[in-house]
Amino acid sequence: xxxxxxxxxxxxxxxxxxxxxxxxxxxxxxxxxxxxxxxxxxxxxxxxxxxxxxxxxxxxxxxxxxxxxxxxxxxxxxxxxxxxxxxxxxxxxxxxxxxxxxxxxxxxxxxxxxxxxxxxxxxxxxxxxxxxxxxxxxxxxxxxxxxxxxxxxxxxxxxxxxxxxxxxxxxxxxxxxxxxxxxxxxxxxxxxxxxxxxxxxxxxxxxxxxxxxxxxxxxxxxxxxxxxxxxxxxxxxxxxxxxxxxxxxxxxxxxxxxxxxxxxxxxxxxxxxxxxxxxxxxxxxxxxx
Amino acid sequence: xxxxxxxxxxxxxxxxxxxxxxxxxxxxxxxxxxxxxxxxxxxxxxxxxxxxxxxxxxxxxxxxxxxxxxxxxxxxxxxxxxxxxxxxxxxxxxxxxxxxxxxxxxxxxxxxxxxxxxxxxxxxxxxxxxxxxxxxxxxxxxxxxxxxxxxxxxxxxxxxxxxxxxxxxxx
Numbered sequence: 487x488x489x490x491x492x493x494x495x496x497x498x499x500x501x502x503x504x505x506x507x508x509x510x511x512x513x514x515x516x517x518x519x520x521x522x523x524x525x526x527x528x529x530x531x532x533x534x535x536x537x538x539x540x541x542x543x544x545x546x547x548x549x550x551x552x553x554x555x556x557x558x559x560x561x562x563x564x565x566x567x568x569x570x571x572x573x574x575x576x577x578x579x580x581x582x583x584x585x586x587x588x589x590x591x592x593x594x595x596x597x598x599x600x601x602x603x604x605x606x607x608x609x610x611x612x613x614x615x616x617x618x619x620x621x622x623x624x625x626x627x628x629x630x631x632x633x634x635x636x637x638x639x640x641x642x643x644x645x646x647x648x649x650x651x652x653x654x655x656x657x658x659x660x661x662x663x664x665x666x667x668x669x670x671x672x673x674x675x676x677x678x679x680x681x682x683x684x685x686x687x688x689x690x691x692x693x694x695x696x697x698x699x700x701x702x703x704x705x706x707x708x709x710x711x712x713x714x715x716x717x718x719x720x721x722x723x724x725x726x727x728x729x730x731x732x733x734x735x736x737x738x739x740x741x742x743x744x745x746x747x748x749x750x751x752x753x754x755x756x757x758x759x760x761x762x763x764x765x766x767x768x769x770x771x772x773x774x775x
Numbered sequence: 776x777x778x779x780x781x782x783x784x785x786x787x788x789x790x791x792x793x794x795x796x797x798x799x800x801x802x803x804x805x806x807x808x809x810x811x812x813x814x815x816x817x818x819x820x821x822x823x824x825x826x827x828x829x830x831x832x833x834x835x836x837x838x839x840x841x842x843x844x845x846x847x848x849x850x851x852x853x854x855x856x857x858x859x860x861x862x863x864x865x866x867x868x869x870x871x872x873x874x875x876x877x878x879x880x881x882x883x884x885x886x887x888x889x890x891x892x893x894x895x896x897x898x899x900x901x902x903x904x905x906x907x908x909x910x911x912x913x914x915x916x917x918x919x920x921x922x923x924x925x926x927x928x929x930x931x932x933x934x935x936x937x938x939x940x941x942x943x944x945x946x
Contacts, residue, residue: 497823497860504831504853511838511846529839533791540795613794614806622841665893687901690908 530653537612538626604722606759607631621664621686625758628655633760636720640759644749645714645725649760663689663752670718671727674711678704682712682727682746693747697730700742708733712746719767778935786833789813807916808882809924814852815859815878816928823860830856851888855881868929878921879914886910
């Protein structure tokens, strides 16, 4: 019956009806933030498994496309790799020695290695922001796996972004290169604080994002490692962000700004680590980012 | 009824393709806008109402998943369906050029609107940069994918029309 009735509408009536629905939805979603959450959850339950499936097929094809290489190439590669394994085994032994020495020394100094202490959950990227205008993506772990909003996300030992939304079986992550993102940071060497701001344009053109609000007296130089600072309200301290470069005095002569080359490879994010520890600050306290 | 089911499957399929598969095979960091291809093809082949409904629901799906506000993409895509539907009268099924031109125009308009909305919000006014690195590559990629996808959609439409003949269905 429904099907039949739909065709009595003229296109203009349908236009008016759908426009009204859109306007209604817009007003509702602006007025009550988070009202879309139940819908998102329901759709997520249906769509996310499909996305995961498609991605598995995609990566399977990607993996097997490479197996068409010739035997000869593989044999040569095998030889090279065998040599490399030998070399690496030696190096590994040497490193294990130094690691033991390091732990010993750290215990002596009663220093805690904060970075290794964070609890993490691994997750797989299943979908990106659905176009070329966003730098957010979805992963296949959600509130059902203990993921919460504002958890920090890592890949390749560098900060990738932060969880901005969770559903039962997925979480949406905003990367630090997104225009909306700003992270309070400090230089590992000099301790100068600054704010790392996402910028899609400089990211695409030079592979770098921006850093601003460096004090004019700061001695921070290009090539220094930036990590998340202790005064951030959402980001845990001491996570690597990237390497600073191009630091210049602003035209106001009050602050300096520059660029950061991020540690994480934003072109090829497949797996991420989500830190389940969360920064706890009293509500209402001032935040730096 | 069969047509409605096929349409729903196509919308979901294109949504999945756009957000998953084509995202892993980005060319130069750009994903094609398959939903626009779907909406445009549907509107041209089936008329305004089908185009608008396809646009509305695929936009709604995007809104639910990625939009900040419900209804924004739904409205935009529905308008695409409505405007493209005007060309249904000019269209005959051997015509391959009209749908592709429309797909190109739609994607250009989409790019400009997205530039205005996101660009102005972020005070990014480097129009030429966005034109060069996002809007135009997306347009080329979308039209290229459109050439193939439009054929597939046309086949499906043909098959459906043939089975509907004699069953006194509405066209």
